[in-house]
Amino acid sequence: MNRARPRGVLNMTSAGYAFVQTAEGEFFIPASKVHDAFDGDVVEVSRLSSSERGSYAQAGPDRPAARVVRVVLRAHESIVGRYEVAEPFGIVVPEDPRIKHDIFTLRADAPHVQHGDIVRVRMTVYPNRREPAQGVVEEVLGHVGDAGMDVELIVARHKLETKFSPKVLEDVAHAAVGEAEALSSGDYRDIRNRVVFTIDPADAKDFDDALSFDKVGGYLRLGVHIADVSHYVPWNSPTDLEARRRSTSVYLVDRVVPMLPEVLSNDVCSLRPREPRRAMTVDLYLTETFSVHHVDAYPSIIESCARLDYDTVQECFDRVAGGERPAAVSMLQDVCKDPESVLVRLLGLKRVSVGLHERRLKRGGLDFDGVEAKVRLDDEGRPVGVDIRKTTQATSLVEEAMIAANEAVARLLRDGAIPSIYRVHEPPATGDLSALIPILQEFGYDSDVSMSRFAAGDPFAIQKVIAKAKGRLEEPLVSTLVVRAMTQARYVDACEPHFGLGSEAYTHFTSPIRRYPDLVVHRMLKVKLFGRTETTSAEEAALATIAAHASEMERKAETAARESQELKLFELLEEHIGEEFDGLVSGVTASGFFVRLDDTSEGFVSLRRAQEYFILDPERYTLTGSDSGVVYRLGARVRIRVRDVYPFERKADFDLVARLSSATLPKYKG
Structure with missing residues (x-):
């Protein structure tokens, strides 16, 4: 009996090679061995023989090289691309650089489509050894160069839902806070007398988390207050079914594709300043050494006193550290009635965040100072600059508070034997x-x-x-x-450790406006607090499916968001063709190396035209000149000249100008 071959989803790269994760581990698929498979297809693979393997830097003992034997299940019923007229055909060139096959259509079937139009084509024949990919144009999305069309292509390719059905809009049309009704129910506590505020990026549109800090009964009380979305989105309602399918909001470079309708996400559920709101509150009572003594969780009515942003909070901290406390108080006067009270609590939260962070590191949590590039656009959607966002005391303050609240809720649900969704990381x-x-x-x-x-x-x-x-x-x-x-963190319906945080119990509770698992956790927390309802059994039965779908949709949303940022990064880089910049060698291949600029965009330096042969060491990721002995290694600083940029493919070609021992040119800021 022949042994069944491994199967898995094909994850293509823009360079043409691919990876397939199977039950037998991950396989590397060279570009020449992908054959007629598309990105996302479920494929069957077979290991390459020792004579075929060659020297693939991406392969290794834990990632053997293989070929695609056959496509088991196709992922794409339709594909978005640029239409090119080549009588009697219309050829659709896929916008996704990971799809390498052009699709042939008949001009006679769609004579109205113009050269350069962006179209959606329905596949009728997938490519094989005998014939090319074929399809029928279903929809004209726009034309290359139209304002916003570049991001629309990303929306279309990832099949993001941008409109809510009339049934959903009708379902939420009359949503209201109803604070009097909430308080009369006996389930909600009125804590509007507490000093509560939100801290978000300056360009945030929805506010689903707020913070407070007090000293109560000898403890440091960290209050985390999260929008009570579950009150407005009951299980199996039209809004719930749509949110469950979307699973997450998608934050693109020029827009947000929301999980919930705007009347909820930007209005009734948004914790706006000086307006009463329903919330789910988690109060953590901490000792002076920042251990959690006890937790109190309950529905509440809150009223944020201020809408703060990270930059303002960080500047307050800087001024206080520099001995300019009155100046810090003055900065807050425009956004709140009692700036001194808010500043005292910000400083208290800062102290708590430092203590929580240190405890997290002591138990094995990891601390990555991520760098995020956010492209600034003008009113026409054209890139005008890049903001590099780094971890600050202000961002850490919010992050540590949210981590603590997520852990507290996870422990409450686990110890109460309440089925739920958890965030795990192997x-x-x-x-x-x-x-x-x-x-x-x-x-x-x-x-x-x-x-x-x-x-x-x-x-x-x-x-x-x-x-x-x-x-x-x-x-x-x-x-x-x-x-x-x-490994990639994911959602599951069982409480398992989170390696990156060094946590034995972790969930997502703090963003129910934009993440469906958080909405589920809110419902399960209410089961813990008030008991089961007539829908609890159905919700419990769906947890595993919801968790798996949410993990998949999260990856899709992250990919779409990254692609939209990269698209604008390369549009901006295109304006600098011919200019020189310093960069860091970020990857090597047999034919050259990638260089990462300071705005996080990357380009490729080809060594094929060099006067000597370069030898790749796939273990040390180095390229060594056969005659000169010159070595290019990861992390080396080099000076490059921008030669060509291809924004739609999110690629650039660089020419090497010099190797550098240190940066001597002004850093490229976009």
């Missing part, structure tokens, strides 16, 4: 971490960190690597490589 695979050791040795990290403990996934060894990288030129690279070696 330890990284030993092979993925081992692959980083030669790179870390290149940077000399093995002198301070036990590489064996690092490879074994010891969180404290991983912490040491992250800490050693801080402030060094290679910090973004090392941080990125370690993050990529981590």
Whole structure:
């Protein structure tokens, strides 16, 4: 009997090669072995023979090279692309660079479609050895160059739902806070006398979490107040079914594709200042050493006194640290009635966040200082600059409070034996971490960190690597490589550890406006507080399915958001063709290396035209000149000239100008 071949979803890269995660592990598929499969297809794979494997840097002991034997299930019924007239055909070139097959249509079937139109084509024949991909134009979405069309393509490709059905809009049309009704029910506590405020990015549109801080009975009381979305979205209502399907809001470069209608997300559920709102409150009573003594969770009526943003809060902290407390108070006068009271609580929250963070690190939690590039657009959707967002005391304040609340709710549900959805994160695979050791040795990290403990996934060894990288030129690279070696957090219907946070119980409770699992957790918390309802059994039966779907939709949303940012990054880079910048070598292949600029955009430097042959060391990720001995390695600083940029493909070609021992040019800021 022939052994069944491994199966899994094909994850294509824009470079043409792919990966397939199967029950037998992950396989690397060279570009020449993908054959007629599309990104997202369920495929059957077969390992390559030893003579076929070659020297693939992406393959390894834990990621053997393989070929696609056949497509088991197609992922794409329709594809979005650019229409090109080639009588008697209309050829649709897929907008997604991961789909390498053009689709042939007949001009006679759609004579109204113009050259350059962006269309949606329904597949009728998938490519095979005998014939090309074929389809029928179903819809004209727009024309290349139309304002906003570039992001519309991303929306269309990922099949994001941008409109709510009339039934859903009717369902929420009369939603109201109803604070008097809430308080008369006896289930809600009136805590409008407490000093509560929101802290968000300056451009935030919805506010689903608020904070408070007080000293009560010898304890530090950290209050986390989350919009009570579950009150407005009952199980199996039209709004609930739509939110369950969408599962998450999607934050694109120029818009938000919301999970819930605007009347909820931006109005009734949004914790606006000086307006009463229903909330789910979690009060954590902390000791002076920041351990949780006890937790009190309940529905509440709150009233935020101020809408603060990260930049303002951070500037307040900076002024206080510089001995300018009156100036910090003055900064808050325009946004709240009692600025001194708010400042006192901000400083208290800052102290709590530092203490919680230190406790989290002591138990093995990891601390990545992420760098996020956010492109600024003008009114026409054209990129005008890039803001690099980094971790600050203000962002850490909110993050630590949310982590603490999420853990507290997870423990309440776990210890109360209430079925729910949890956020889990498995330890990284030993092979993925081992692959980083030669790179870390290149940077000399093995002198301070036990590489064996690092490879074994010891969180404290991983912490040491992250800490050693801080402030060094290679910090973004090392941080990125370690993050990529981590497994992806996901939703499940069982309480399991979260490796990255060093937590034994963790869930998502703090963002029910934009994440469906949080909405489920709110319902389950109410079961814990008030008992089961007539829908509880049905909700429990659906938890596993909801968790799996939410994990899948989260990945789709993250991909779409990243692609939209990258698209505008490359549009901005296109304006700098011919200019020189410093960058960091972020990846190597047999034919050249990738360079990451300071705004996070990347381009490729080809060495095919070099006067010598370069030898790839796939373990140390180095390229060595056969004659000169010159070495290009990850983390090296180089000077490049921008040669070509392809925004729709999110790619750029760079020419190498010089190797650098240190940055000498002004950093590219976009």
